[in-house]
Amino acid sequence: MPRRVAIFVTCIVDQLFPNAGMAMVDVLERLGLEVEFREAQTCCAQPAFNSGYQREARAVARHFVDTFDGAETIVVPSGSCTSMITHHYADLFAHDPVALARVDALTPRVFEFSQFLLSLPNLDSLGARFPHKITYHDSCHALRELGLKDAPRRLLGMVKDLELVEMEAAEECCGFGGTFSVKFAQISGAMARTKVDSILQTGASHVVSLDSSCLMQLRGALSRGGHKVETLHLAEVLASRG
Amino acid sequence: MESRDVIMERVRAALGRKLGQKPLPPPEPLLRVSHQSPAAKLARFELRFLGTVTVVADWTFVAAAVEKLLDGKTAVASGHPYLRACGIAEVTGVSANPEDLRNGCATAGVGITSAYCLLAETGTIVLRASPEEPRLVSLLPPVHIAVVPQDRLLTNLDEMLSMTPRPVDADSSAMVLITGPSRTGDIEQFLVRGVHGPGEVHVVIVQGKTPPL
Amino acid sequence: MSAPETAIRKTLADANLQLAIYNNTGRFKENRRRAVAPDQLPEYEDLRTRAAAIKRHTLSFLDVYLLQLESAVEDSGGKVIWASTGEEAADFIVKLAKEREANLIVKSKSMTSEEIHLNDRLAHHELEAVETDLGEYILQLAGQRPFHIVAPAIHMTRNDVADIFTEKLGIEHDTVIENQAMTARRVLREKFLSAGIGITGANFLLADSGAVVIVENEGNARLTHSAPKVHVAIAGIEKVIPRARDLAVFLDLLGRSASGQALTSYTSIVTGPRRQGELDGPEEFYLVLLDAGRTKLLADPEQRESLQCIRCGACLNACPVYRKIGGHNYPWVYSGPIGKVITPSFQGKEKDTWLPFASSLCGACAEVCPVKIDIPGLLLKLRKELVTANPADRSAFQVWAWLMRRPGMYALAARIGRSLMGFNIGPLAAWRSERDLPAAPRKSFRELWKERKK
Numbered sequence: 001m002p003r004r005v006a007i008f009v010t011c012i013v014d015q016l017f018p019n020a021g022m023a024m025v026d027v028l029e030r031l032g033l034e035v036e037f038r039e040a041q042t043c044c045a046q047p048a049f050n051s052g053y054q055r056e057a058r059a060v061a062r063h064f065v066d067t068f069d070g071a072e073t074i075v076v077p078s079g080s081c082t083s084m085i086t087h088h089y090a091d092l093f094a095h096d097p098v099a100l101a102r103v104d105a106l107t108p109r110v111f112e113f114s115q116f117l118l119s120l121p122n123l124d125s126l127g128a129r130f131p132h133k134i135t136y137h138d139s140c141h142a143l144r145e146l147g148l149k150d151a152p153r154r155l156l157g158m159v160k161d162l163e164l165v166e167m168e169a170a171e172e173c174c175g176f177g178g179t180f181s182v183k184f185a186q187i188s189g190a191m192a193r194t195k196v197d198s199i200l201q202t203g204a205s206h207v208v209s210l211d212s213s214c215l216m217q218l219r220g221a222l223s224r225g226g227h228k229v230e231t232l233h234l235a236e237v238l239a240s241r242g
Numbered sequence: 243m244e245s246r247d248v249i250m251e252r253v254r255a256a257l258g259r260k261l262g263q264k265p266l267p268p269p270e271p272l273l274r275v276s277h278q279s280p281a282a283k284l285a286r287f288e289l290r291f292l293g294t295v296t297v298v299a300d301w302t303f304v305a306a307a308v309e310k311l312l313d314g315k316t317a318v319a320s321g322h323p324y325l326r327a328c329g330i331a332e333v334t335g336v337s338a339n340p341e342d343l344r345n346g347c348a349t350a351g352v353g354i355t356s357a358y359c360l361l362a363e364t365g366t367i368v369l370r371a372s373p374e375e376p377r378l379v380s381l382l383p384p385v386h387i388a389v390v391p392q393d394r395l396l397t398n399l400d401e402m403l404s405m406t407p408r409p410v411d412a413d414s415s416a417m418v419l420i421t422g423p424s425r426t427g428d429i430e431q432f433l434v435r436g437v438h439g440p441g442e443v444h445v446v447i448v449q450g451k452t453p454p455l
Numbered sequence: 456m457s458a459p460e461t462a463i464r465k466t467l468a469d470a471n472l473q474l475a476i477y478n479n480t481g482r483f484k485e486n487r488r489r490a491v492a493p494d495q496l497p498e499y500e501d502l503r504t505r506a507a508a509i510k511r512h513t514l515s516f517l518d519v520y521l522l523q524l525e526s527a528v529e530d531s532g533g534k535v536i537w538a539s540t541g542e543e544a545a546d547f548i549v550k551l552a553k554e555r556e557a558n559l560i561v562k563s564k565s566m567t568s569e570e571i572h573l574n575d576r577l578a579h580h581e582l583e584a585v586e587t588d589l590g591e592y593i594l595q596l597a598g599q600r601p602f603h604i605v606a607p608a609i610h611m612t613r614n615d616v617a618d619i620f621t622e623k624l625g626i627e628h629d630t631v632i633e634n635q636a637m638t639a640r641r642v643l644r645e646k647f648l649s650a651g652i653g654i655t656g657a658n659f660l661l662a663d664s665g666a667v668v669i670v671e672n673e674g675n676a677r678l679t680h681s682a683p684k685v686h687v688a689i690a691g692i693e694k695v696i697p698r699a700r701d702l703a704v705f706l707d708l709l710g711r712s713a714s715g716q717a718l719t720s721y722t723s724i725v726t727g728p729r730r731q732g733e734l735d736g737p738e739e740f741y742l743v744l745l746d747a748g749r750t751k752l753l754a755d756p757e758q759r760e761s762l763q764c765i766r767c768g769a770c771l772n773a774c775p776v777y778r779k780i781g782g783h784n785y786p787w788v789y790s791g792p793i794g795k796v797i798t799p800s801f802q803g804k805e806k807d808t809w810l811p812f813a814s815s816l817c818g819a820c821a822e823v824c825p826v827k828i829d830i831p832g833l834l835l836k837l838r839k840e841l842v843t844a845n846p847a848d849r850s851a852f853q854v855w856a857w858l859m860r861r862p863g864m865y866a867l868a869a870r871i872g873r874s875l876m877g878f879n880i881g882p883l884a885a886w887r888s889e890r891d892l893p894a895a896p897r898k899s900f901r902e903l904w905k906e907r908k909k
Binding site (some may be wrong): 013014016021022023028041043047048050060063144154172173181183184185188190191192220 | 458460463464473477491594610611634647699717775779780812814815816817818819821822835837838839840841842848849853855856859860862865869872873882885886889890891892896898899900901902903904907
């Protein structure tokens with residue numbers, strides 16, 4: 001009986017970057033896991049939470065908790081959505097012990113994608129090949145809230161013929177920040193261009209991250225600057241067969 | 243109501259505390275006191291100190307060492323008994339404990355002091371103001387020389403703080419930890435030495451027995 | 456109410472300024488990283504935890520420590536002046552200067568004095584207060600406010616300085632930085648030795664010793680508190696720490712966090728006027744304890760932790776937003792992440808409501824804060840408080856929340872949304888003003904999943 005994992009693809013992957021979600025499914029299935037997609041899923045509520053709308057965030061967070069009731073394992077292709085659930089849902093429900101109990105029961109079973117892969121025993125190969133020079137962008141929540149610095153790099157190290165070059169500004173914020181990207185577009189754009197400079201200095205053909213929101217920001221800035229560097233989600237690299 | 247009372251009332255109200263209510267004891271700082279050997283401390287100090295370190299075998303060699311460091315410049319020395327005992331006042335060009343201290347310090351090329359202690363880990367000279375050790379001697383002249391017996395070389399700041407719970411008290415109005423020359427990077431982060439304080443610091447470490455006072 | 460967009464645009468477009476800000480903060484950032492790395496300071500995390508704990512404790516019992524401080528200051532012959540407002544602090548200093556006939560005053564770096572516009576108030580009474588920290592001196596001549604909490608003139612070049620010195624001091628144009636520093640040394644030396652009052656800030660106030668601790672590299676603070684007959688130290692009430700030995704924790708963190716130095720050139724611990732028999736040092740000492748809004752912050756249980764700040768500037772150097780817009784685009788004297796969180800409490804939460812939102816919540820600030828202030832958490836709390844004032848925005852999120860609880864509706868609305876992505880309206884236009892937007896995929900993940908499972 002293969003192990004079942006439920007996936008929470010996140011609204012941005014669902015609507016704008018479905019390939020990243022599909023790649024994640026490919027990787028999980030190749031590892032012999034049974035993937036469950038609960039259709040009722042929508043959003044982790046981070047946009048409302050970050051904008052200060054706690055009531056609205058709570059309502060949507062409750063929907064998440066209901067949707068994934070009883071799921072043994074939930075895998076998420078996003079650092080920021082994962083940390084919203086594992087690090088901030090408790091704040092949202094701090095004044096509601098009954099709801100909080102459900103949240104506390106659920107959150108230990110929620111994993112960011114690379115976190116999850118590295119938790120599997122005997123993982124030494126993904127059968128992946130990606131013969132390109134890439135650089136890696138450390139998305140902020142993944143790096144600072146989930147502590148994922150080595151994890152994605154270890155996984156990239158398992159990919160055949162892949163060359164990883166670190167960029168100087170790897171840990172600097174890309175400037176997305178949710179509504180910040182449109183409310184403070186000038187500053188957001190300037191931050192993105194600093195990342196672009198750093199990416200270009202590596203000579204990489206691809207920039208990889210485990211957050212699609214960051215990739216959207218970087219892709220937009222690279223494209224606007226007329227650069228040929230492509231953006232890929234970590235899952236897409238790990239699903240690649242060459 | 244006086245401002246003092248206004249502020250204190252606001253503070254108590256903000257904290258939900260009553261007048262005279264006792265506090266909890268404060269959490270402890272981290273004091274890393276490791277006792278290193280004199281040789282180890284000296285080696286460390288020599289490595290860390292941002293200036294020259296001259297080690298002399300005993301107090302009789304101090305005057306010559308200081309004369310060499312003076313390099314023909316005039317100097318003002320504090321009236322500290324240790325300096326007197328080492329014969330600093332007799333060194334050419336030194337004005338020991340001058341009448342017009344301020345003017346003496348403002349015009350001298352070098353200021354010579356003793357020290358309360360030295361800190362090996364950071365290359366620091368610790369001075370404690372006193373009637374015999376005025377503040378301006380180590381501050382106004384462009385060069386500062388401290389003459390210190392080796393037994394006053396401590397491992398680090400933590401050791402000094404654990405030995406000296408009251409850095410300033412009835413006997414001393416000011417303590418200063420001097421770690422290197424005066425410097426600034428305020429313009430384009432370009433390092434310039436000797437902006438207001440001395441641009442050069444030197445230490446003479448004296449081994450051997452205490453000089454007769 | 457809204458962000459200074461034009462000023463920000465100008466800053467972002469100034470290539471030289473951008474380089475100056477990015478490179479200078481970058482250097483501080485790198486020096487800090489090296490200074491707190493495990494090979495240099497293995498106890499770094501432990502020190503941070505203790506520093507945060509000591510600060511938190513002190514704030515929780517601030518009433519006790521302030522009284523202990525006052526008592527200790529008085530025991531060593533000094534006097535404490537309690538100032539409820541900035542005006543009171545300034546008024547005291549004006550009165551003192553007039554009584555002592557001290558028309559010339561020297562000042563060392565004090566952000567607290569910037570906060571209360573001390574120099575302006577003194578000038579109003581024809582009292583000359585000269586800034587002696589090199590960066591602050593240059594800014595004073597130029598009529599500008601600090602650009603950075605620790606390095607006030609990092610936005611200036613040697614050419615800027617040469618221009619200012621020529622214009623204001625009448626000297627020949629000289630772009631050699633060493634010469635510029637020596638000019639300042641020469642001019643200011645005279646002032647130190649003839650000033651009637653020296654005003655310093657304080658990095659820490661020691662409750663058990665009644666002492667003021669001043670951390671610096673130039674020596675101007677030492678001269679300020681040692682040369683004139685009167686020393687006035689001005690400090691916010693939150694600067695207190697319980698004991699001298701607590702410095703073991705704080706000194707280790709301050710220098711390294713600010714500029715990567717284990718200890719700065721000078722750390723002064725001073726208390727009271729000179730002792731009997733001492734040949735120099737002030738004859739009078741006053742400690743001005745400033746409230747000016749701090750008790751309000753103390754009373755706010757959510758925001759109180761921002762009072763733990765030791766003003767090291769590490770958060771500025773780490774902040775990707777600060778590193779783009781620089782210190783002058785923040786509305787108050789304190790810039791960067793810490794400025795963002797304390798400004799609303801001090802200046803009024805209804806002013807500059809854009810400020811708490813001008814952050815991507817990247818968390819770089821919290822990562823480097825030596826006293827573990829959760830700045831992103833504080834920003835979120837401020838945002839929460841502010842949204843009640845924005846009905847239009849709220850309705851949008853209410854609709855959003857309604858949709859997000861109804862998967863069918865969400866999927867439909869999203870499909871419609873995707874079809875409109877090509878249009879250039881509202882947030883789409885704002886996005887496209889700076890970067891491209893990808894074309895919407897034809898099928899969403901859930902649609903692809905359905906097909907896959909057939």
